[in-house]
């Protein structure tokens with residue numbers, strides 16, 4: 206995959222904002238997020254038809270802004286609504302199983318907290334790995350222990366040029382440090398979804414990532 210897509214990877218579900226998730230997503234898209242993941246899980250998450258309706262509306266918005274739309278965990282939903290890819294974790298469907306049922310051109314991302322998982326994900330043909338949690342986060346109930354920028358750097362050393370996005374507790378001030386450690390970009394939920402101005406925040410994330418790229 207084109208690694209620049211990982212620069213500002215926004216993830217959102219209906220319970221990550223007190224406002225209208227479609228409004229938050231459109232503001233983030235206007236600000237310049239480069240990739241999007243629909244992650245509808247946890248407390249009061251939508252189910253069934255409601256979940257599908259929201260996913261379809263989010264996909265349409267993403268496509269209006271030419272941003273690929275990925276679905277977290279729910280491969281069946283991703284297929285139903287013709288997403289652009291999926292993200293799976295260590296406890297979800299395996300990449301092998303996923304690849305059997307999805308179109309060839311879809312992006313498949315895999316979560317990795319440890320070197321072993323990252324090396325395996327690369328062997329299995331992941332398009333990118335989501336490495337984290339980097340810092341502590343209140344957004345994911347079952348998050349593992351944070352690995353810090355050092356943990357990310359150790360993983361980078363072992364996976365060559367495999368695209369990596371850092372995730373977990375990330376704020377604007379972390380971007381440069383994480384890209385120095387080997388991330389191609391950052392994946393965030395609350396820093397954008399809970400921002401008073403998601404558009405400006407998304408835009409500033411992109412500026413930081415572009416600044417790092419120009420310095421190389």
Ligand SMILES: Cc1ncc(COP(=O)(O)OP(=O)(O)O)c(N)n1
Nearest residue numbers: 277278292293294295316335372392
């Ligand atoms: C980009 C990215 N990286 C990691 C994750 C976490 O996936 P997972 O470990 O399966 O946990 P859930 O998000 O499903 O709770 C992710 N979603 N996205």
Ligand SMILES: Cc1ncsc1CCOP(=O)(O)O
Nearest residue numbers: 342344345373374393394395
């Ligand atoms: C989905 C996920 N996977 C690891 S940490 C995390 C939550 C990231 O959310 P936030 O950016 O609000 O910490």
Ligand SMILES: [Mg+2]
Nearest residue numbers: 278293294297
């Ligand atoms: Mg998962």
